[in-house]
Amino acid sequence: MILTNTYRLQSWLRSSGACLALAGAAALSPADAHAAPAAPAGTSMSPAGHRFDAVASGPIVFEAGPITVTCTASESRAQTGAGAYNTIPPGPGNANPQGPVAVRIKAPVFKDCSTDAPGLRVAIETNENNGPWQISLQYGKPSTARLSIPAGGFVLKTSGLLSCTVTAAPDASTTAQGHWEAGSGSALTMEHAQIPVKIEGSFFCPTSLTTATISARYAVHNTTDPDHGITVDPA
Structure with missing residues (x-):
């Protein structure tokens, strides 16, 4: 049975890797390469000084070639004390007239x-x-949301028939691109956002791959005053 599963896994790795290469090639075009980015608008994040939780509302999916990982839950919770996490900067630091606000x-x-x-x-x-x-939240229509990951800040390991280690942002910090959902149900959403990775491990690990993707939706809740949502507006 182990030999049969190993054979099936080898076949699957070869076919999935080919599909990923074709998809990556199709995603680029000359028009993309020459498009000039628009100047960023000013951004204001409110309420200033309030804390928030970011909790996944649905599955989180990571794809690295033939390896697809699904997590049923994920969260980043507000912390208190000096240098508190998940806290909107107090004014005037919650506004940037020339670009995004980072938290x-x-x-x-x-x-x-x-x-x-x-x-x-x-x-x-x-x-x-x-x-x-x-x-980092940038006001626009729609507003954008970017998740910054420090170098080596995310490590995924598989074990069993295939032992692989996938390290996100292996050489330097990186950013996963997403967008911001406004309204009563504020959220940060990423759909197949690309991140650089380094894959190491046994012979059949897809070590030649250098990019993975993440898809997730994180609902953002104001924990300082639950009656007021977190908003992203023009500065």
């Missing part, structure tokens, strides 16, 4: 993670050893 957040935790590959188990660890996790 340091507690490194998110990921729970109940599994993979659809046969015979694989998965574990995820996050850390702040090389710098902070942050979100």
